[in-house]
Amino acid sequence: MTSQPLPFYERVDRALHDQTLQTALGRTANHFVGARSAALAALADPDALRDQARAIRAGALARLDTLLEQLADTVAARGGQVCWAEDGAAACRYIADLARDRGVKTIVKSKSMVSEEIQLNHALEQAGAEVVETDLGEYIVQLAGETPSHIVAPAIHKTREQVSKLFEQHLGMPPTDDIPTMTQVARQALRQRFLKADMGISGANFGVAESGAVVLVTNEGNGRLVTSVPRIHVAVMGIERVVASLADLGVLLQVLARSATGQRLSVYTTIVSGPARAGEPDGPDEFHLVLLDNGRSGILGSPYAEALLCIRCGACLNACPVYHSIGGHAYGGVYSGPIGAVLTPLLQPEVPDAYQLPHASSLCGACQAACPVRIALPDMLLRLRADAAASSSPAERAAIAGWRTMMNHPPLYRAGGMLAAAATRLAARGGMLKRLPPPLDAWTRARDFPAFAPRSFAELWEAQQHTSNDGE
Template sequence: MSGQPITFFGRVEKALGDEQLRKAVPFTQDRLRAGRFQAADELGNIEEWRDLAAQIRAHTLENLDSYLEQLALNVEKNGGYVHFASTAADAVNHVLRIAQEKNARSVVKSKSMVSEEIHLNKHLEAQGLRVIESDLGEYIIQLAKETPSHLIAPAIHKTRAQVAELFSEVAGRALSDETEVLCQFAREELRREFLEADIGISGCNFAVAESGSIVLISNEGNARLTTTLPKVHIAIMGMERLVPTWSELDIVVSMLTRSATGQKISVYMTVMSGPRRRGDIDGPEEFHLIVLDNGRSDILGTAYQEVLKCIRCGACLNVCPVYRHIGGHAYGGVYSGPIGAVLTPLFEGYEEWKELPYSSSLCGACTEVCPVKIPLHDLLIEHRKDEVEQGHVSWQEKFAFKVFGYLTSHPSLYDKAVRTGHVATGWLAKEGVIEKGPGLLAGWTSIRDLPRPAKQSFREWWKQEKEGRGRDN
């Protein structure tokens, strides 16, 4: 996002100082979370559905190579083209090559997190192509020159007044911040883009291997217009985003919509099986499917494999207490919240993203609501373990835990250290609490007080109690 602080703590500080963000995020988070809970209650046997969805996703990952092969064969049978991209650069190059072959000048896009992952817009615009986001939320943040702050609600942090200001700049006149006025303006602006675009680019919620079909789930009609009006349609999917058959699709879509927005089914469920056929009234003349790896195959077979079960519903963001306070941009990567804290270091390494696994309270709420039962808080702990083993911790932390480990393995020394804790912290404490601690304590005391160690340790108290009881008997 434009003007975004480079460091994680800089982004967090900025987010905590943004009063509008701290009002908007909890409001939307509560609404989406309440919808999910209501949908779960109405379903009645939500845990059985979660178990089944998790089994489907796990089975797909265990047999990913064969299902990808089946998908590719069926897409080609349907008249489409399949391109496998090992890296983000490969995927971008496929899109640029197609655009060059078609002499394209304009591109219209529907919502796609995977296109955000490969920073597609930036590369297309660098080659002189006009790129327009057609999802309302994505269109808003494109005008604001920002990135999505939520998987399903990209403009969660914007007010109507801010949207009206952005739209007024495009319109060249002042627009009311009434929802009807803003939506009508967006329709008028985007309708022309749909009609004039040379290429339509979409993501892919799920691909069905048995039929070679691409499925898009949305609550706006922009996805259908993006995939049917331009002469060329390019769909970009993460290699793990497929199901074997339509029967499995029924289960995972039911879980996606209920977990994301609390809906039984979304307003639109669009299925595409190749380009337009003879007799079709609409559809593209040419269809391309780009299957992106970009580090996913490296996760297969590791302790983190289960994260690839993710269906991008955003439920984990809607219950996360950390996300509630700092929003999505503070995470810094394409994917935010608990799922982003697990995925981003896997895709891009610890060097720049070592703080993300620690941006969690480990309360387990994310794991509890995940529709495909990804153990997110366990994976965050796994990241922390790996960071320590790979040396991504400060020397102060290494030293502190080394001393702690030594003391706890020598009970007599531990007892002495505990007894001196009250005296040793006397110069730091004021009225029984430490308000500003040095070194590693500074992170804690910067936002809360640390109680001064008690004069008497628990072990001393327990020993005294036992002796007292012995005398009473």
């Protein structure tokens, strides 16, 4: 979780006025969307593939208990060890204890949003280990002392000019904003980290029940180094990410890369099946799989179970006009964009103002249209808004009840409109609408409050109808 001292609407306001952030978002806003559309259009029947992917994910959730037990048994049979972590604290404790017991001093990590969710790096540093992110975007964010702002592209909020300054400061790079040069500098710095690390930690895009395999999808190759060079490999996986078979995995991989980056397949698809066997020259001595619940089983039996279908491709973020305007950090939690506005109140309710995130949506439906497994995100955002309204303050409930009464009684509604029109016109003449008193002052800080029109639309329409009838 990211601790945010500012209220949600102030974080949004700050993001909207951050010109550097707006520049960074503007440079990438349309790239992923166009690449995704082109990649899906190249398929013979993209809609059928998405339907198949959704059915696979829904089927796995329906048999989640059985598939997880099969996965754990198969991992154990292949020489791995499994930790069932009820929450983030249990997962962090298991990994930190493992690091202490094995004398681990240096840890390398591949990109893992679930480890961000449980604040694993902080727990390991508290245990005395040095943790180095090896995904380029995560490495940039770590050097900056920040958190990821996108599920797939963690440093999307950074311009190359900002990255250049970071590398000059932390890596001694000569001034340049040439991207291949900066990438080479980071690669040289990270290569030594891989060779010295005692433990590698990865996430898991999927876990395959029938084979006990953990699947990592990357574009940089760091995932393979993290899982094979250190003597210990720990994979952290949300329990919802299990699939039944390699055949199911093949379908999901087709939609994952296309939806995330517009590629037919990511550059590296790494399938790890436990520690190195006798006679194998590569691979870790130990493999540990941490199966994390952290609230997921509670979501499974709720009206929000569909959110667990998510394969973390980031397509909904890329399609969302709100995300394009404010970036990821304004959401305050680990997961941003439309899926974050659903998951954060459910998985991280301790995030300040988490209940307000469902309102960070225009409900345009672009997120659901882009989702490779067709998650009904707008429906869940509306349901979360309703949940928040049910727990609102007495004053808010009274205001809503009054509005409902007026809407159900046309004479009251017309009288209220006439009164509001007269009152606001009078207030406008006195300049009072330029700065409304609390709690309405939040509106006039950002926009004018116009006076109501002298005549309502219904009155204008009625007059128009009379004029038309008189002219016949």
